[in-house]
Amino acid sequence: MKTTFYILVLMLSTLSCNSDDDTPQNSEPTLNGSWSLVNVTGGLAGVDDDFEIGLIIWDFNQDNLELTVTNNNTANVIYDGLSSGTYDYEVLSTTGEDAYLVIHNFGINHEIITLNASQLVLDEGVAADGFLLTFSRSSF
Secondary structure (H helix, E strand, O other): OHHHHHHHHHHHHHHOOOOHHHOOOOOOOOOOEEEEEEEEEEOOOOEEEEOOOOOEEEEEEOOOOEEEEEEOOOOOOOOOOOOOEEEEEEEEEOOOOOEEEEEOOOOOEEEEEEEOOOEEEEEOOOOOOOEEEEEEEOOO
16 A cells, blocks of 8 residues: 555656746747848839848858848849848837947948847838848758
């Protein structure tokens, strides 16, 4: 009888262990990490160019607010984002909802239209000839 009791107590204590699944997770999407430029649309010429994942990478480091761009595109296109290099950046919020990506040394503020776990969409905000850049979260 004692053996059965101890087995029951052991099973109950094992099953009643608290897991950390209830701990709140930070599910707020961030720029931090690598993003592949997959599409550019807009401009006076009506650009609509698709790019292979991994061809043009924007890697955001939120710890030191640096953006490292690796642009390996050799195709003749009107616009494919920034040239390879490292840029300082910051994110500005004007109303709590509208956010802007300011890339220093570049001179254009990009409005963050979409930012979720898998997609980033930036709008240069220039009415007639600006570009809309669509990124996909890189997994490499």
